[in-house]
Amino acid sequence: MNGSFSKKRAISLDLARGFMLLLIVMAHAPLLLYGSGPGIMSRPESVTFLDKLLNSIGELFIDNRARSLFSVLFGYGLVMMFENQLSKGCSKKEAKKTIRRRSLYLILFGFILTVFIGGQDILMTYGVAGLLVSWLLLRQNKVLITVTVFVTLIVVSYLPFVWGFLLYQNGRYGFSTVFSTNHDYMQSVMEAMFYFPMIPLLIHFLFPVLPSVLAGMWFGRKQLFTKVLQPSRRLKTVAAIGIAISILGALPLVLIGELWEPSLFLAGIVYGIHIITGIAGGIGYAALFGILGNLLKNPGWFIKSLTSLGKRSLTFFVLNETLLVLLFSPVALGLGGVLDNTGATFVAISIWVLAVAIAYVLERYHMNGPLESLMRHLVYKK
Known part of the structure; x- marks a missing residue:
C-alpha cells in the first residue's frame, strides 16, 4: 500500500473510465424510449432483428455490468485518493474527512443532475457509498474482506426474491420508461425534489453497488489493476473468471421471450441473478483494462483520447446524461418518442464519440x- 502510483498505472484506470462512459450512455439511452413498448426488464421491445440483437448484446455485456465496473473503479479510486492524501503528509483521519467531503459533493452534483436536468442517478448513489465505506480506509485488510463477504452474502440472499416479487407485482416482463408523452418538466422537478432522498437508497437496495465498491477497495490496496509489472497471469485469471460468470449469469435473461416464457416471479429471480453476476462482470472488465494498461507501451491517438476522457469522467458523465435528456425528452427534441432501440444506440454512441473528441481537445490544451x-x-479549497 505504500507504493506510489505511476503514470503507467493511471493509463489502465483512465482507459477503463473512458470505456465505462460508453457502456453507461448505451445502457441509459433505451430507458428514455417512451414511444416504444416495454420489452424485457429495462429494455424496450424489439421491432427489428437489429433491435433484438442490440438488446441481447446489452443484456449480455452492458446492463448491470457498466454499473459494476463504475463501482469497482470508484472503490479503487477511494484507495488511491486516500493514499495520495497520506503521501502529502495528511493524517489518516484528515484523509478520511477529505473522502467524506468529496462524497458529500458527489451527492450535491447528483442532486442537481437528477432533479433539475433529469439524468439517471449514479453520483448520489456513489456519494452515499463513499460515506458508508470511508471508515474501512482506516481498517486492516482482514476487516475489509470480512465486511465485503458479509455484505455480498446479504445481497445474494435477498436480491433475487425481491425482484421476483417486484416483477410479479408489475404484471409483465418489462418496466415503463423514464419519460412519457405527457411529461411535464416542472412537475417532474417538484416530484424529484420530494423523492430524491429515496433515489440512492432504492438503488443501493435494488441495484447494490457496495459489493463492487468494496471489491474495488481491496483491489486498490493490492494495486491489482495498476501496479507496474503486475503478473499478467493473475489479471488474466480474474478477467476470464469474472467475464465468464457475467455471461453465464446473463444468458437466462437473454433467452426470456425467445426460448422460454418463465413465470413473472421466476423471471424476476433471473433478473436478480443477472444483477449479482454483473458484479463479477465489472471486476472482470476492470482486470481486462489492467491487462491492456500493461500491454500499451506507446499508446496511439485513440487510446490517448480514451484516457483523456477517463481523466474527465465526472464532467463527461454529466454532459452525456444532459445530452440524452435534451435529445430524448418530450419537452425538448423528443427523439424518445420516435426512435427505436437501434436509433437510440446510434445516438448514444454518437454522444460518446463527441465526448471523446472534446476530451482530446481539452487534453491537447492541458x-x-x-x-x-x-x-x-x-x-481542497484550491
Whole structure:
C-alpha cells in the first residue's frame, strides 16, 4: 500500500473510465424510449432483428455490468485518493474527512443532475457509498474482506426474491420508461425534489453497488489493476473468471421471450441473478483494462483520447446524461418518442464519440474538465 502510483498505472484506470462512459450512455439511452413498448426488464421491445440483437448484446455485456465496473473503479479510486492524501503528509483521519467531503459533493452534483436536468442517478448513489465505506480506509485488510463477504452474502440472499416479487407485482416482463408523452418538466422537478432522498437508497437496495465498491477497495490496496509489472497471469485469471460468470449469469435473461416464457416471479429471480453476476462482470472488465494498461507501451491517438476522457469522467458523465435528456425528452427534441432501440444506440454512441473528441481537445490544451476543477476547488479549497 505504500507504493506510489505511476503514470503507467493511471493509463489502465483512465482507459477503463473512458470505456465505462460508453457502456453507461448505451445502457441509459433505451430507458428514455417512451414511444416504444416495454420489452424485457429495462429494455424496450424489439421491432427489428437489429433491435433484438442490440438488446441481447446489452443484456449480455452492458446492463448491470457498466454499473459494476463504475463501482469497482470508484472503490479503487477511494484507495488511491486516500493514499495520495497520506503521501502529502495528511493524517489518516484528515484523509478520511477529505473522502467524506468529496462524497458529500458527489451527492450535491447528483442532486442537481437528477432533479433539475433529469439524468439517471449514479453520483448520489456513489456519494452515499463513499460515506458508508470511508471508515474501512482506516481498517486492516482482514476487516475489509470480512465486511465485503458479509455484505455480498446479504445481497445474494435477498436480491433475487425481491425482484421476483417486484416483477410479479408489475404484471409483465418489462418496466415503463423514464419519460412519457405527457411529461411535464416542472412537475417532474417538484416530484424529484420530494423523492430524491429515496433515489440512492432504492438503488443501493435494488441495484447494490457496495459489493463492487468494496471489491474495488481491496483491489486498490493490492494495486491489482495498476501496479507496474503486475503478473499478467493473475489479471488474466480474474478477467476470464469474472467475464465468464457475467455471461453465464446473463444468458437466462437473454433467452426470456425467445426460448422460454418463465413465470413473472421466476423471471424476476433471473433478473436478480443477472444483477449479482454483473458484479463479477465489472471486476472482470476492470482486470481486462489492467491487462491492456500493461500491454500499451506507446499508446496511439485513440487510446490517448480514451484516457483523456477517463481523466474527465465526472464532467463527461454529466454532459452525456444532459445530452440524452435534451435529445430524448418530450419537452425538448423528443427523439424518445420516435426512435427505436437501434436509433437510440446510434445516438448514444454518437454522444460518446463527441465526448471523446472534446476530451482530446481539452487534453491537447492541458485543460481539466470543468466539473473536476470545481470538485477540486470545493474539496481542497484550491
